[in-house]
Amino acid sequence: MDRNKKDKDHFIQLDAEKLKHIEAQRKRFLTETMQRAADIDSMRCPLCNRQLEEKIVNDISITICTKCRGIWLETESFAKMLRLSDDMVDTFLDGIKE
């Protein structure tokens, strides 16, 4: 009887260790995957997969694709862009082309 209980406890302990190991692997995999996804998102154009470049045009920080000319703006940059006058919009667009 004691032997059965000892075996049972031993197996429960092994299962608990296996679960801990699986959980640690799952967390590590999730962290690495999220980091890779973040790196890809921040570095490559989602349209043509070209490397993105960071630029400052008219004091507005933008991330631009040199191939398709797509631009990505942080909220603050977007707000600054909305406040540009018509003349400044032309200057801004010229600055993107350079």
Ligand SMILES: [Zn+2]
């Ligand atoms: Zn692109």
